[in-house]
Amino acid sequence: MIDEIPKQYSPSDTEERWYSFWEENNLFSAKVNHEKKPFTILIPPPNITGILHMGHALNNTLQDILVRYSRMRGLESLWMPGTDHAGIATQNVVEKAIAKEGFKRQDLGRDKFIERVWRWQEEYGSTIIRQLKKLGASCDWQRLRFTMDEEYSKAVVEVFLRLYEKGLIYRGTYIINWCPRCHTALSDEEAAHREIKGSLYYLRYPLEQANRQTGKQANYIVVATTRPETMLGDTAVAVNPKDKRYKNIIGKTITLPLVNRRIKIIADSIVDIKFGTGAVKVTPAHDPNDYALGKKHRLDFINVLNPDATMSELAGPYKGLERFKAREKIVEDLKALGLLEKIEPHDLSAGHCYRCHTIVEPYLSKQWFVKMGPLAKSAIKVVKEGKIKFYPNRWTKVYLNWMENIQDWCISRQIWWGHRIPVYYCGSCKEGDGVIVSRIKPEKCPKCNSSDIHQDEDVLDTWFSSWLWPFATFYRKDDLAYFYPTSTLVTAPEIIFFWVARMIMAGMEFQNKIPFKDVYIHGTVRDAEGKKMSKSLGNSIDPLEVIKEYGADALRFSIISITAQGQDVFLSKEKFEQGRNFANKVWNASRFILINLVFEKVNFDLCVFFKKEALSPVNRWILSRFFSILSEVEKCLEKYRFNEAANLLYGFFWHEFCDWYLEIIKSDIQNPHNQLIMYKVLEKSLRAMHPFMPFITEEIWQKLPHEGLSIMVSKWPHIQKQIIDKEIEKEMAEVFEVVSAIRNMRLALDIPLASLDIQVKIYPANKNNRLLLESNASYIKSLAKVKSLAIEDKFLHLKNEYVNVLKGMHITIPLTGIIDIDKYLKKINDKILGAEIDIKSKKAMLNNKNFIQRAPKEIIEAEKNKLEALNEEAKKLRGLRDGLKA
């Protein structure tokens, strides 16, 4: 047997084998089963461009723990997997690929390009799925969904139509976030605000009348701006009506420099008197505030930018210049004209494209929007009523705050890859805007019968399909009825707005039911310095490398045990050693048991008739501890306290089961009770640890006597409450304290644990002590490696005995014949003397005024610390000496 089981656990040998086994036996699949309650988790669909990173590893391990746990608890457990078509991200990747071949998507044309993306998706789109399997994810792969599946796409179109018919989708010209690199509109959420170091430019705008009337030096008004290039599109200057400085010039005209446009000075209370000069240039086509001002005061909207962020036709002499080049040039030109007052450094936050990190432009364009206010209402209600709960709870506030201030959602994207907007336009219709919203392309215009019909060129925001994920993934009605609402959503904080909030709105709007009951928000994975782990920063640890080196179980266990609820996770490679070491510990404890287990002796039926009274204290103790721990583990999992659950199992298995229990029964391992209990506790522990470490637990479980096909479909251990015995737990804890005390005494006396036999006498403090010691004497003897243990009636400190006091008990070791007392005492006394001499000299040093006054502080501090250490040492030695009676 020993030869069969290697001393070290080798994950690579076992993981692939068991994963295939689970898949081949269909153990991941869930079906409608009205005998059982359902438990459903939807994977946050990774992008098809995605490659497994530590964030995924954490996210999916958490989900797998929940699913495996609930599966073992007898719930019909479905983990629905799938991928997201990730419009912009995927289009960017494929564009890069064809760029290597020397052409652009426009060269291919829309249809050919889309074909190309599909081919790319077939080849690379499931990379992350294969990687999730390496992690051990027990998803029902037969249900693998993709947001561009035909059925899924139908749902997207259906939803668009329903919202349109309800008047919740509209088209209009507004300022949106425009990414000049991706050439598309973005939603507010997709334009992530980041601090940038910018400048505040103070520009002089000449006043027309002043010039004429005085004929003197040009009189001007100074405006401050962070984006001087937009001045080309200015159509007013605004001041606060209460601002005394500008009271007299409201309504007057300015000649806009460089383009010589005549614009008015208007008054509006929105202007902050304290900011800049209190006068603000108004560019209605390039700023959301200015847009509002423009509407209110009926100003002109002049778009001076092209979609690629070069200056447009309307930028006059600057036409064609890139926006930042134009900025430089304009500042230069204004300076030359004496119209640049000053430039101040100014930090501001600007939107960045969440896909390519380019600074986005506020840009006036015609887009499709979803009216969010009406959708938010019931989504707010269900969270306020506690029907959906966030873990940790603090995210509730974040969610509600966003929902209560919700803005309309720009859903059209000027890219090709995605769900094309189901809107058609009649080319010859004279009435209205010619918009036809339809599930399929209409043959003829319903109004004028023209067949000159073309579809809207834009596609929908990727999140417009993702928000349907909780129900659109169920392609069969009975599945939807059974598995929806789902149970728990496990996700990261950064997508609460993108996804979680919108799913709740969609669930309420289209199913009239919440999409999930619990939302568990885990932390962000960071490196040792606290920076977010990301490919672009180059600080990421590749989970696949970790799996290769340490094993998937080690990765899973490590990452879980260091992830406190909702806190960020700080990772470094060494942290995976903890998981690897634990896996190895489990492996070797099992190896020991397998070597010593006589299979025939493990009578399964025997335990049914076991009364706990029949068992030895240590067997009662380990069973009680196991069930106590298990009940805590369950409580933790109910509350999504994964790390606590993992650490409880870790501590129990390693320190209680291995370090104490197995060590105790080693000497009597053939005893049938010990055989049975060590087997039982191991087997149950494996089941309890399986959700956390699926591979190694399966590997060992299969080697043990077992019933059933696989540990993953075995039952979660049932807590036998009558076996939990707090008395025995307390009693054994005290026994272990006595053992530790004796071990300490041996160490102090330099008596190695292995070599000499010692005889220990204990004088109990009271009756309870006596009972405790008497009934556990054999354990104490074997654990402390004591030859004999006598429980005495009366404490007498005899000659040549070393005494230690623990909770009123006197533990003594007679030293005659074991060590040479005189020699030992002399050694100790010498040490004490030596220490005292050192103390004396240190004290003298510290009492020396010259030293104190002249020596550097650090040195004095160090000397003080040395003195303290010496005092400690001497105290210990005296204790040792006083415990001895020579």
Next chain:
RNA sequence: GGGCUCAUAGCUCAGUUGGUUAGAGCGUUGCGUUGACAUCGCAAAGGCCAGAGGUUCAAGUCCUCUUGGGCCCACCA
């Protein structure tokens, strides 16, 4: 401007509704190996729980403020 979060052992962090002696991993020190495991065992050292005030019989935990990190949101021209 609003909000959230963190500060506990040398390092990285746990510590649920207040309740005996504040824990773990790593690191350090000492001892230990032919008997499951050195990816190990037995021990040890190491904490004014950021600072100040308050509530309480009782505060690492609750309240207020201060200091110093991190994050999110907002129409900071």
